[in-house]
Amino acid sequence: MIRLLYISTARERHSPAILEDILRMSRRNNTAANVTGLLIAGGNRFLQVLEGPEQSVQSTYDRICQDVRHRAPVVLKREPIKERAFGSWSMGFQAGGPTLPPTAGISDQLAALMEPIEDPTLRAYFEGFVRQHAA
Numbered sequence: 001m002i003r004l005l006y007i008s009t010a011r012e013r014h015s016p017a018i019l020e021d022i023l024r025m026s027r028r029n030n031t032a033a034n035v036t037g038l039l040i041a042g043g044n045r046f047l048q049v050l051e052g053p054e055q056s057v058q059s060t061y062d063r064i065c066q067d068v069r070h071r072a073p074v075v076l077k078r079e080p081i082k083e084r085a086f087g088s089w090s091m092g093f094q095a096g097g098p099t100l101p102p103t104a105g106i107s108d109q110l111a112a113l114m115e116p117i118e119d120p121t122l123r124a125y126f127e128g129f130v131r132q133h134a135a
């Protein structure tokens with residue numbers, strides 16, 4: 001199994017209707033493909049973790065990249081895993097914080113997105129990632 005984390009930029013302001021549509025499709029397809037994960041939408045950014053069998057995650061990500069609702073996806077991490085960290089959701093959702101100016105570094109961008117996250121396990125995952133990335 002692998003876990004893939006990417007960040008992208010929304011083409012339009014996040015709206016409840018667009019997010020609902022994305023989550024509905026994601027939950028249906030990911031359940032069928034044995035993919036789990038989490039989507040964070042904040043400011044004009046999406047941050048998403050996908051995990052599951054390598055082929056399933058890759059084909060899901062390839063399809064997501066074609067989606068006109070966002071642009072410029074950047075893979076932040078792609079790693080082999082033995083266990084899922086987001087196994088309880090076919091696609092969980094978390095509202096993220098505001099977008100910083102593009103001049104802000106990726107670690108600050110991620111910190112701003114994660115700011116509203118209260119769940120300690122989720123925070124720990126992303127903070128670990130930011131630390132690793134900054135190192």
Ligand SMILES: Cc1cc2nc3c(=O)[nH]c(=O)nc-3n(C[C@H](O)[C@H](O)[C@H](O)COP(=O)(O)O)c2cc1C
Nearest residue numbers: 022025026029030046048060063064067069070091
């Ligand atoms: C930010 C973002 C995240 C998405 N995440 C997923 C996902 O986890 N799984 C998925 O199947 N589709 C996801 N989608 C939707 C896909 O891009 C695509 O529209 C959908 O998979 C097509 O499904 P269909 O072929 O069954 O109509 C996402 C789209 C966006 C913009």
